[in-house]
Amino acid sequence: MDLKLLKKLLETDDLKEVEHLLDVIGTEQVKEAIPLLVEFFKRTNNHQLRNQIALCLSDIGNKQVVKPIIDMINNPKTLGNRGTLLYSLKPFDCSEHLDSLVHHLITGNFEVQAEVFQLIEAMNGRFPKKMLLKSIETLKDELSELERKQNVLSDTLERLYSFKKN
Numbered sequence: 001m002d003l004k005l006l007k008k009l010l011e012t013d014d015l016k017e018v019e020h021l022l023d024v025i026g027t028e029q030v031k032e033a034i035p036l037l038v039e040f041f042k043r044t045n046n047h048q049l050r051n052q053i054a055l056c057l058s059d060i061g062n063k064q065v066v067k068p069i070i071d072m073i074n075n076p077k078t079l080g081n082r083g084t085l086l087y088s089l090k091p092f093d094c095s096e097h098l099d100s101l102v103h104h105l106i107t108g109n110f111e112v113q114a115e116v117f118q119l120i121e122a123m124n125g126r127f128p129k130k131m132l133l134k135s136i137e138t139l140k141d142e143l144s145e146l147e148r149k150q151n152v153l154s155d156t157l158e159r160l161y162s163f164k165k166n
Helices: 003-012 015-028 031-043 047-060 061-075 083-087 097-105 110-123 131-166
Strands: none
Touching: 003 015, 003 031, 003 097, 015 031, 015 047, 015 083, 031 047, 031 061, 031 131, 047 097, 061 097, 083 110, 097 110
16 A cells, blocks of 8 residues: 555545545555544544545554544534544444543434444443443433423423413
């Protein structure tokens, strides 16, 4: 694998050529490309390129990419563009990152929530007990807050309807 060519293509943002090369790297599971891919993955502001790199890293299948992907999911610059990043984690054990995933389950959009749910489901209960208990408590707190909001909104809606009748 010509890593110099990969670096050159990543620097030019020629997405068509980069996508083709990333497909080859992922299919052939070129582990030597991981450091360069992770460097560009962290550095780029191009969401499409970041997603393509994440999918390539996922295809390579080396667990050393989990932390950089989780870190990027937690980075504010990926807000609104986290679904593919979460999807790229499917081949890996993400149980050490349950707390971060629960945060995104609560705060993310529908796609993010669906991807996080699938990741948590795939963990099949394999997480540190302390983290599990913390996540359960976090979700219970969130459900209580949602119930409180629902009650306030329902009461307000009823009140507004009562004004409509007058």
